[in-house]
Amino acid sequence: MKTTKILAAVLLLFIWQGCNSKNKKQDNMEPDETALNNIFPIGEKGSAEWFTGNAYPTSLLEADSIYTTLAGNVYFEPGARSNWHTHPSGQILIITDGIGYYQIEGQSIEVMKKGDVVKFPPNIRHWHGASPDVGVQQLYIIPNTEQGIVEWMEAVAEEEYNNKK
Known part of the structure; x- marks a missing residue:
C-alpha cells in the first residue's frame, strides 16, 4: 500500500x-505575427509579369458557362503586391488572414485585414497585396467572366507602395 x-x-x-x-x-515563446493560417493550399509562385515580390495564386473555381464566376486564393508574402489592373466586371476580395494594402487609382492606400471584404468596381484601376511586415491571405471573386477577366498593367512603384499615410 x-x-x-x-x-x-x-x-x-x-x-x-x-x-x-x-x-x-x-x-x-514570442508569437510569430507573420505566420498566417492558410485555409487553402499555397499555389505556385505568380509571374513577375503581374506581381512584385512573392505572391502565390491558386484557382479554386474555374469559370464556366453556368456560373461565369472565377474564384481563387492568393497568398502574398510581406511586401508583395499585384500590378495595377482592372476587371471588366469588378472584383471582390475576402481577407482570410494577415494585413494587406489596396489602392484604387486616385485614392489613398487603404489597409485590409482578416474579415474585411473589399469590392473593386468594374474597369477601375487598382492594386492589392501584403503590408511591408505581414503577409496577407485573400480569396478573390471575379463575376461575369463572359465580359472578360483581367487587364494587367504596370507594376506599382516602390514610392507609390510606400506612400501609406
Missing part, C-alpha cells in the same frame, strides 16, 4: 512537472 502511494505521488510529480515546463515554454 505504501509503495502504491509513493508511485502515485511520483507519477503526479512527473505529470505536474511536464505540464508546468510546457506552460513555461509557451510563456517564453
